[in-house]
Structures are given as C-alpha cells and as structure tokens.
Amino acid sequence: AGTTDAGLIDPLDALADVCERHGAELHVDAAYGGALAFSPRHRGKLGGLHRARSITLDLHKLGWQPVAAGLLAVPDTTLLAPLAHQADYLNAADDTEAGLPDLLGRSLRTTRRPDAFKIAATLRSLGRDGLARLIDHTCAAAHRLAEILDAHPGFELHAHPTISTVLFRPTPTDDDRLAALRRTLLHDGTAVLGRATADGRLWLKATLLNPHTTARDLDTLVALLEGTRHR
Numbered sequence: 001a002g003t004t005d006a007g008l009i010d011p012l013d014a015l016a017d018v019c020e021r022h023g024a025e026l027h028v029d030a031a032y033g034g035a036l037a038f039s040p041r042h043r044g045k046l047g048g049l050h051r052a053r054s055i056t057l058d059l060h061k062l063g064w065q066p067v068a069a070g071l072l073a074v075p076d077t078t079l080l081a082p083l084a085h086q087a088d089y090l091n092a093a094d095d096t097e098a099g100l101p102d103l104l105g106r107s108l109r110t111t112r113r114p115d116a117f118k119i120a121a122t123l124r125s126l127g128r129d130g131l132a133r134l135i136d137h138t139c140a141a142a143h144r145l146a147e148i149l150d151a152h153p154g155f156e157l158h159a160h161p162t163i164s165t166v167l168f169r170p171t172p173t174d175d176d177r178l179a180a181l182r183r184t185l186l187h188d189g190t191a192v193l194g195r196a197t198a199d200g201r202l203w204l205k206a207t208l209l210n211p212h213t214t215a216r217d218l219d220t221l222v223a224l225l226e227g228t229r230h231r
Helices: 012-022 034-038 077-083 093-097 115-151 175-188 215-229
Strands: 027-029 054-058 070-073 155-157 165-170 194-198 201-207
Touching: 034 054, 034 115, 115 155, 115 165, 115 215, 165 175, 175 194, 175 201, 175 215
Parallel strands: 027 054
Antiparallel strands: 054 070, 155 165, 165 201, 194 201
8 A cells, every 4th residue: 555666556445355255364565655544535545444454554654753653553452462472571471460561562672762652742733634634735746746747848757646656757868867867866965866667667756755845846856857867
C-alpha cells in the first residue's frame, strides 16, 4: 500500500479474497500509504486494508514523525504472542507482576526512544482532521507538480501520482546524463531527488512530503531542472 519507487497501491480487496480462498494470512506493507486512512479524500485508495491480518505503518513519511516511529498493527493483541520473549534481567516474571515496565512486551528493541509518545502528542494536537489537511495538501502538491511536468515539452511524466511520488525525466536524455543531473542538483545543494527504474528506464523521483510546499516551490524546482540539464 504505497511502493517505495512510485507510491503504487495494490488491489488489497482482491488480494484478501485470494488469501481467504487459500487460507493464507494477509500482511500489508502500508509504510508509505497507510496514513491515507486519515483523509476522507484519499482513504478509498486503501479499500480492503481492514481485511489484513497485520499492517505495518511508517509515520516518518506521511505522519511527520521521527524516523523510528514505525507501527505494527494487528486486529487482536493475541496475535502479538509470537513476539514475546522472557529474560530475567529485563522482564522477570515477578517484576512484571509487581508492575515494573516490561520492555520486551512493548518493543522488539528495548533501547528504542519513546516515539509512541510523539505519535500520541501529534494525534492529540492535530487530530484526524488536522493530519488529513496536511496529507491532502501534500498529495495535491504532487499532482500539481505532475501536471506542470506533463504540460512541459522538456519533460516526460511516467504517470500521475497515486500518493505523493512523481516519476519523470527530461527529454531527450539518456540514463547516464539523467543520473549525472541528479547528482549535480544534490552537490549544488539545490534539490534532493530520488531515482527509480521503471519500464526499463531510469527516472527522477520527486517524493513530496513537506505539507508547507507551495506552488512557487514547484515552479522553482522545474526551473532548476531546466537550468541544470542545459549545462
């Protein structure tokens, strides 16, 4: 539910049907796209997500949290039993019964920072509606960038974005010059673009995640690309 390269979302309902027929458990990697569930405008893209046996969600993307703020969600806490582990020096049974924190029962990494608190604080301060506004603005900016590039004679758009990732390439160009263009922008400190291979070709990847991105920012990016590719 949101691939790394292009932000694509698989047909989750159809996959859930297949899993039901064959007795398989459906896990959905919603690290990127799962936060669309906050948005009434975009949550329909996640149709079937509720049928998953487990879901991963990475809120450092469309959640604006620390990089380690990942979640594993299951419909019943008993499904987390296989992750249980007992070590006397960390979670001795009598200590747990006495009410001391059971670190191994809360995270696979006992030394991780309390990122759950930051997630809770964000949800309390912004709420679902506040997060939805940020997500909607970010996705709208990506669609706007795609429209600019699609209408520009100097660029080729791979496809309109599903979430907030836009794949494109200057035209005409080849993969070597495209890779060099990306590195030039990075070394100049003017733009950080990713790269992805699709349809046998290399593409520049703009993953928009800043909810404060403006139309002027998008125009500036396109102007930078135009100027750099003609060097």
